Amino acid sequence: MYEQFKAMAELAGNTEVNRFGSKAEVLNFIGEILLKEDVKNAPGFYAVWAESPFFSGVDRNALAVKHSGLKFQVTRELSKNARVGITQMDWGVADTGTLVQDSTMAEQRLASALPLIHIAILGTGNIVEDLPSVMTKVHPCKSPYIAMITGPSKTADIERVLAIGVHGPERLYIVCVDELEGAS
Amino acid sequence: MKRKFTKSINKALRNQNLAGVLDRWNYPATRAKVYEGIDFEALRTQIAEIKGSAAGRLEELAEKFREAAEARGAKVFRANSPKAVKDYIANLCKEKGVKKIVKSKSMASEEIHLNKHLARFGIQADETDLGEWIIQLAHQTPSHMVMPALHLTREEVSDLFSKEVKEPLSNDIQQLVKVARENLREKFFDADLGISGANIAIAETGTLVICTNEGNARLVTTLPKTHVAIVGLEKLVDKYTDAAPILTALPKSATSQLITSYVSMITGPAQNDDGSMKDLHIILMDNRRTAMAKDPKFKEALQCIRCASCLNVCPVYRLVGGHVFGHIYSGGIGTILTAWFNELKTTDDIQGLCIGCGKCREICPGKIDIPGLILEIRRRLASKEGLPFIYRSALSVINNRKVFHAMLRAAYIAQKPFEKDGFIRHMPMFLSGLSQYRSLPAIAPLPFRDLFKKIKQPPSRTKVAFFSGCAIEFVYPRIGEAVVKVLNKAGIEVLFPDAQSCCGIPHWGGGAFDMAALAAVHNIKPLLENDVQYVVTACATCATALKKEWPLLLKDNSMGNLVPDAEIVAAKTIMFSELVNKLIEEKKLIPKDGQKLQTLTYHDSCHARRYAGIYKEPRAALAAAGYELKEMHECDTCCGMGGSYTVKQPEISMQMLKRKLENIEDTGAEIVSAECPGCLIQIAGGLDKSGSKIKALHPAELLEGKFK
Numbered sequence: 101m102y103e104q105f106k107a108m109a110e111l112a113g114n115t116e117v118n119r120f121g122s123k124a125e126v127l128n129f130i131g132e133i134l135l136k137e138d139v140k141n142a143p144g145f146y147a148v149w150a151e152s153p154f155f156s157g158v159d160r161n162a163l164a165v166k167h168s169g170l171k172f173q174v175t176r177e178l179s180k181n182a183r184v185g186i187t188q189m190d191w192g193v194a195d196t197g198t199l200v201q202d203s204t205m206a207e208q209r210l211a212s213a214l215p216l217i218h219i220a221i222l223g224t225g226n227i228v229e230d231l232p233s234v235m236t237k238v239h240p241c242k243s244p245y246i247a248m249i250t251g252p253s254k255t256a257d258i259e260r261v262l263a264i265g266v267h268g269p270e271r272l273y274i275v276c277v278d279e280l281e282g283a284s
Numbered sequence: 285m286k287r288k289f290t291k292s293i294n295k296a297l298r299n300q301n302l303a304g305v306l307d308r309w310n311y312p313a314t315r316a317k318v319y320e321g322i323d324f325e326a327l328r329t330q331i332a333e334i335k336g337s338a339a340g341r342l343e344e345l346a347e348k349f350r351e352a353a354e355a356r357g358a359k360v361f362r363a364n365s366p367k368a369v370k371d372y373i374a375n376l377c378k379e380k381g382v383k384k385i386v387k388s389k390s391m392a393s394e395e396i397h398l399n400k401h402l403a404r405f406g407i408q409a410d411e412t413d414l415g416e417w418i419i420q421l422a423h424q425t426p427s428h429m430v431m432p433a434l435h436l437t438r439e440e441v442s443d444l445f446s447k448e449v450k451e452p453l454s455n456d457i458q459q460l461v462k463v464a465r466e467n468l469r470e471k472f473f474d475a476d477l478g479i480s481g482a483n484i485a486i487a488e489t490g491t492l493v494i495c496t497n498e499g500n501a502r503l504v505t506t507l508p509k510t511h512v513a514i515v516g517l518e519k520l521v522d523k524y525t526d527a528a529p530i531l532t533a534l535p536k537s538a539t540s541q542l543i544t545s546y547v548s549m550i551t552g553p554a555q556n557d558d559g560s561m562k563d564l565h566i567i568l569m570d571n572r573r574t575a576m577a578k579d580p581k582f583k584e585a586l587q588c589i590r591c592a593s594c595l596n597v598c599p600v601y602r603l604v605g606g607h608v609f610g611h612i613y614s615g616g617i618g619t620i621l622t623a624w625f626n627e628l629k630t631t632d633d634i635q636g637l638c639i640g641c642g643k644c645r646e647i648c649p650g651k652i653d654i655p656g657l658i659l660e661i662r663r664r665l666a667s668k669e670g671l672p673f674i675y676r677s678a679l680s681v682i683n684n685r686k687v688f689h690a691m692l693r694a695a696y697i698a699q700k701p702f703e704k705d706g707f708i709r710h711m712p713m714f715l716s717g718l719s720q721y722r723s724l725p726a727i728a729p730l731p732f733r734d735l736f737k738k739i740k741q742p743p744s745r746t747k748v749a750f751f752s753g754c755a756i757e758f759v760y761p762r763i764g765e766a767v768v769k770v771l772n773k774a775g776i777e778v779l780f781p782d783a784q785s786c787c788g789i790p791h792w793g794g795g796a797f798d799m800a801a802l803a804a805v806h807n808i809k810p811l812l813e814n815d816v817q818y819v820v821t822a823c824a825t826c827a828t829a830l831k832k833e834w835p836l837l838l839k840d841n842s843m844g845n846l847v848p849d850a851e852i853v854a855a856k857t858i859m860f861s862e863l864v865n866k867l868i869e870e871k872k873l874i875p876k877d878g879q880k881l882q883t884l885t886y887h888d889s890c891h892a893r894r895y896a897g898i899y900k901e902p903r904a905a906l907a908a909a910g911y912e913l914k915e916m917h918e919c920d921t922c923c924g925m926g927g928s929y930t931v932k933q934p935e936i937s938m939q940m941l942k943r944k945l946e947n948i949e950d951t952g953a954e955i956v957s958a959e960c961p962g963c964l965i966q967i968a969g970g971l972d973k974s975g976s977k978i979k980a981l982h983p984a985e986l987l988e989g990k991f992k
Contacts, residue, residue: 108542176507176557180473196543203548206506206557213502231543232528240489240524240551244356248547253499255461256539257415257433258441260309263461266414267468268499268546 101194101227102276109197109274112251114264117197119224119276123158126277130219133273134167134184137217141169143181148174150211152188154221154280174207185211185269186219189249192227192276193234196250199274200234203247212249218269220249223280289608289633290935296604297935302427302435303602311596314540315647324649327533332587332651334526335518338487339577339586345487345520346568353490356552358564360490366396369569373398373479373512376565377407380510382476386468388494388501389413390481391429391590392514392569394612395625398479409479410471412500414464421448427606429592429614430538435605468500478504479512483534483590484527485519485568491551492566493527495534495544502546509556510563517573518586530589533649537591576624581660585620587650592617594644594654599922600637603939609637616644616654623661628668635661637936639929640793641922642894662795671796679799682754683806685785689731692758696727707972721938722969725759732761736780739768744777748818749811751857753826754786755961763961766984767822767860773991774872778820781810787829792837793927801841804834808849819853822860822984824892824960825927830857831896859892861902861959861983868908874992879910884986885953886913887944887967888920889960902959902983909990914951918943923958925966941970948978956980 106117120126139147147170160172171178179185187208191200199220203209212218228234238246253268264270338345350360363369376382385402387393387409399409399420411420418433419426421444426432433441438455445463446453453463480501484493492513494501505511521527527549535541553562576582595601595615606614611630613621616638623631638658645653670676681688702708707723732752748771756764768778788803811819821827835850867873884906892898899920907913924930924940944967948956956971956978958964968980 111542112545176473180469198543204554206555209502209506210557213499213506231531232525235525235528240486240491240549243549244551245554246549246551247502248543248549249545250543251545253497254545255414255498257413257418257431258436258438258457258460260305260431260434261438261457263458266461266465266498266500267412267472267503 101229102224104194105192105197105227107197108195109251112197113254113262114252114270115197115272115274117274117276119278121278123154123277123279126221126275127158127163129275130186131167133217133219134170137183139167139169139184144183145169146171146178146182147184147186148179148182148211148215149186150174150207151205152221154188154277174211176210179210179214182211182215184217184219185215186221187212188221190226191234191237192222193229193231194227195230198231198234198248198250200238201247201249202238202243203245204243209245209247212247213268216265216269217271217273219273219275221275221277221280224276224278225280286633292608293604293933293935296608297939299435301437302605305434306596306602311540315536315593318536318540318542322532327529328649328651330529331533331589331649334521334529335587335589335650336584338520338522339518339583341522342517342520342574342577345522346517348487348522349485349490349520349568351490352488353552353566356490357561358490358552358566360566360568362568362570364570366571369396369514369567370398370401372567374402374405374407376510376512377402377405377477380476382510383407384471384475385409385477385479386472386475386504386508387411387416387479388481388496388504389416390479390514391426391613392481392516393479394426395571396569398514410468410475412468412472412504413496414461414498417464417468418444421445425607425612427614428595429590429618435607472503472507475508477510477512478508479514480504482513482515482519484521484530485515486524486527487520487522489524489551491524491549493531494548494550495531495546497539497541497545499546502548505548505550506557509560510565512565512567514567514569516569516571518588534589534591537593537647537649572624582620582624582657584652585617585657587652588617588621589650591649593647593649597643597647599641599643599924599940600639600936603936604637609634616658617652620654620657620661628661628664631661632665632669635665636932639922639924639926641890641926643921646894659793659795663797666795671794675794676796679791679794679796682786682790683799683803685783685806688785692727692731696729699726707969721973722941722966723972724969725965727758728761730761732757732764733780733782735761735765736768739765739772741777742772742775744775746775747777747779747814747816748820749779749781749814749816751784751787751807751811751819751821751826751830752780753821753823753961755965756823759965760961760982763822763982763984766982766988767820769988770864770873770984770991771820774867779814779816781813783810787826788837789825789829789833790927792829792833797837798841800833801837801843804829804837804850805843805846808834808846808853811853812849816856818863819857820860820863821857822959822982823962824859824889824896824898825962827857827859827898828891828895830854859896859898859901859959861905862898864983864987865901865905868905875909875990876992879990881910881912881990882954883914883952884911884955884957885916885948885951886919887916887923887948887956887958887963889958889963890920890922892959893920898959902957906957906983906986909987911955911986914953916947916951918947923963923966925962927962930966941966945970945974945976949976954978955986957983957986959983
């Protein structure tokens, strides 16, 4: 299922899917992206990381020290000035490469909608087959705001020419973690 | 038709930017690719059931939605009229001191001209969907329901943006998009209120489902503290699970995408980023949708999921665009919605643009008979406003066989000064426009019924009745002759019931259903006079009348007693190529040995392909005889004839013909064939006028003399 998910997600363009066994490996990978994207403690270059189950057992203070500009308070202003946003998604949909999240908390939306780059963490075991299957996992009665995300923000409104990164991220990194299996 | 409207058609035809964009996109191919592995028929049947059932219960579902959404903290307002919606929003703005609004795409707000109304109160409502923002800056209305600024070039967009940001910009699309991002980003943060539409409204949970690719709806529903959603009642579905098939079809049909980049499902207010709760208002807008639901014919149009695929495949839309073919809502479905959301009379002009080719009906994910409903608008306009006197008189003449035939004999004599080799290449004076791009066919010296008497029939136990139709009778009797000779070769005796007359399709297509029913009455008895095995027609348009429309027309015009006979005729009717193919398979017709005939490309007439369902048979029969088939691009796209369409909309008809001729020429084939004399008149006339060497011939002409 992971292979199909990866193939379909990457088909959406400007999307890269990687898989890791442990959280430690994920932290290394994210660290590399933050470095590559020149994340630093200056407006326009922050990274915001919204509340995630992933944090259990992770020393956030140490991370914030290690990566200057990485913020765990996802406010309106910080998100506006962030280059990178990091969130953990609840589900993946294999046949369309879609990420699904209960985004009821505003910070989840701020971190995934405003920055230029979105890093989405997903438990490899939380990939389901298709849309009807994921709709049995999330329900509007429990989640006032459900978000589905497939690839980057895009448009073809001018002459039907594809352009990436209109109002949302122009690049999407999906990081699948085996260690998170069964989470959410 | 008003002169202003004709002018706007001509202006649109000169600007082929939109046609070019749609051609480069190649929607039919990209759509087919994204639907690979999906049973589209099953999917659209499911959607039609879900939406059809909801349309039958609008009142019940609206209340169910209201209860569910209110239970979760939303405020739901049911508005009957556009005014009620505008007043509600204006009052809300006043109450909250709202001065700035950001909007994501909402056709419902376009429908009621909301922005203009709010501007009167000093409220600035900024569109954030890129296409909507572009047309807002251009002070225009959408030309396409999904891609509103499709008619504008990058140069025009660059000019608009340059003016807005007060600095000169390049024509680079990626750069223009960046400029939009930067400029609109501030507006999202400054806005006091966000307005969105919804693609689906789920009654049992009170949920709004919103799809976007740009991500603007996520910001509109997240950053401002108040969110107002304007939802047309037709967006209601009953259950949460009902959303899945619609979400599966919508992006595929709309933009050839598996799924849109973002789908948001909003159920009641969620927290704002400062910890306060969102003030969520949902306006359920009627504006004649419940009246539409009560109309037995038009209820079906509420199955629309607003994918606009009917625009993308429409040969007329792609030539003239949505500012001519539409009014806010564009194209085929737009014509229908306009007739209801505005009033019937506003569609007087635009309904006449539908040529009835049926392409949209084939791909509609809501399974709506769009051309059928436009024809119903035409019928209602005709019975309400009355057909123009001259037009109705002409149709009466066609229905009176003796007068009609006498007139055509007179016309044969009158045409003589203009006729050469069966074509009229130049018409005098005010009629010259008709022969500008296409030579007109001449009326034949001997009508088919007289020619038929000269062909001796072999007595046989297998008898068929031949229904020639007017075009074969008067223009192409040689096609009729070929039909008879090929069938004779198979040992079939052909009868020609003398009392037959026009099939009624011209009346039907003009909205005069009562007269079309009379045409059926004139023909049914004569066709059943003898105990024939088949009623053979070599005209796809007549086949549509005999096979499909006659029983329906009789039923609808209180002549139900004739329906059983009409159904017998329908069951016995067979197209010539269908019968020949059958005879070849049964070895009753055996092609001569080793025939290597010319190369040929086949044009599928709309009536043959999409009404009678015949397209494999003529190809198989022609190939069996030894012709080499070379398929053309868009072989089943309308040639622009459309019966009287070519007279009513000559400019559009000629542009459609031009495209058809280019596709024919590109194959390099020596012959183009079609089993529809109407198409042959159009295509042969076009080829003659352009001096092409390609011949347009009927399958019967090509098959005559090719069997042992």
